[in-house]
Amino acid sequence: MDATFPFVKGHGTENDFVLLPDPDGSVHGDLDPALVARLCDRRAGLGADGVLRVIRTEAYDDPHAVAARGSATWFMDYRNADGSTSEMCGNGIRVFARYLVDHEGVDPSRPIPVGTRTGVLTVTPDPSGETFTVDMGEPRVLGETKVSVGPAAWPATHVSMGNPHAVAFVDSLDPAGEVGPLHDPPAHDPAVYPEGVNVEFVVRRGRQHVAMRVHERGSGETRSCGTGACAVMVATALADGAERNTPYRVDVPGGTLHVTWTDAESGGRVLMTGPAVLVARGTVLRNWLVDPTTDVRT
Numbered sequence: 001m002d003a004t005f006p007f008v009k010g011h012g013t014e015n016d017f018v019l020l021p022d023p024d025g026s027v028h029g030d031l032d033p034a035l036v037a038r039l040c041d042r043r044a045g046l047g048a049d050g051v052l053r054v055i056r057t058e059a060y061d062d063p064h065a066v067a068a069r070g071s072a073t074w075f076m077d078y079r080n081a082d083g084s085t086s087e088m089c090g091n092g093i094r095v096f097a098r099y100l101v102d103h104e105g106v107d108p109s110r111p112i113p114v115g116t117r118t119g120v121l122t123v124t125p126d127p128s129g130e131t132f133t134v135d136m137g138e139p140r141v142l143g144e145t146k147v148s149v150g151p152a153a154w155p156a157t158h159v160s161m162g163n164p165h166a167v168a169f170v171d172s173l174d175p176a177g178e179v180g181p182l183h184d185p186p187a188h189d190p191a192v193y194p195e196g197v198n199v200e201f202v203v204r205r206g207r208q209h210v211a212m213r214v215h216e217r218g219s220g221e222t223r224s225c226g227t228g229a230c231a232v233m234v235a236t237a238l239a240d241g242a243e244r245n246t247p248y249r250v251d252v253p254g255g256t257l258h259v260t261w262t263d264a265e266s267g268g269r270v271l272m273t274g275p276a277v278l279v280a281r282g283t284v285l286r287n288w289l290v291d292p293t294t295d296v297r298t
C-alpha cells in the first residue's frame with residue numbers, strides 16, 4: 001500500500017493532464033508508455049488526456065531536450081493517453097508553466113522558456129495570474145486534404161503547429177449531426193499524415209469568433225486542444241483574408257482560447273492565451289502500480 005511516486009492533476013480548458021514531477025530524471029527513467037496509458041485510464045487509473053513529465057533538460061537524453069539545453073531549464077515530456085509522444089501540446093504547456101511557477105519557484109514576472117519536441121517555446125504568465133500566453137511559433141500551412149466520418153467527408157486544411165492538424169469547416173458541431181459523436185478517429189489520407197493527425201471541426205460563431213470540436217491523435221475526442229485552436233485560427237484567418245494581428249476567439253467544449261497570428265515584422269508567430277489550473281496532488285500507490293491484473297485500455 002506504500003507510496004511510489006508523486007503526481008499533480010491539472011487542466012487547461014478541460015484538456016486534462018497528469019503531471020509527473022521528475023526534475024532529475026531519477027523517478028521515471030524512459031517513462032514506460034504502458035504506465036502512461038494506465039495513469040490516463042479514466043476507470044482504472046487517474047484519468048487524463050495526457051501526461052506531462054516535468055524534467056530538467058540537463059537530466060534527459062532525449063535529443064530535443066539535449067538541443068534545448070542552454071535555452072531552457074525545463075523540458076515538457078508530453079505523452080498522449082495511449083502512451084505515444086507528440087511534438088507539442090498547447091494546453092499542456094500552459095499547465096506545465098503553472099506547475100513551474102507554483103511548485104518549482106520559477107519567476108512568474110518573466111517569460112518562461114520551455115523545451116518541447118518541436119523546439120523551445122516561451123510561456124508568459126499574464127499579470128492577472130489566471131492566464132498564460134504561449135508563443136506557439138510559426139505555423140506551416142501545407143495545403144488542402146480531406147477528412148471523413150462514415151459517409152460524410154469534408155475538405156480540410158493541413159496545418160502544422162509542430163504537430164499535425166486537419167481543419168475542416170462544417171455546418172454544425174452537434175454530436176447528433178453530421179460530425180457525430182467522434183468515438184473513432186476520422187479517416188484521413190495516410191500519405192499526407194503518415195504519423196496520424198489531430199482533426200478539428202469548426203463552425204463560425206461571428207466576426208473573428210469560431211467554435212470547434214477535436215479528435216486528438218492518441219487521446220480521442222477531448223474538451224480542448226491548444227495546438228488545434230491555433231491551427232483553426234490560422235485556417236480561418238486565411239479563409240477570411242484577415243490581416244495579421246487580428247485576434248480570434250476560439251471556443252472549445254471546455255472553454256475559450258484567444259489566438260492571434262502576428263505579422264512578419266513580429267515574426268509571423270501564433271500567440272495563444274488561455275487558463276491553466278492545478279487541481280490536486282497526490283501519490284500513486286504501490287499496490288496499484290504492481291497489480292498485474294490491471295486492464296490497460298488504450
Ligand SMILES: N[C@@H](CCC[C@H](N)C(=O)O)C(=O)O
Binds near residue numbers: 222
Ligand atoms: N491537447 C494538445 C495536443 C496533444 C498532442 C496531440 N494529441 C498530438 O498527438 O499531436 C494541445 O492542447 O495542443
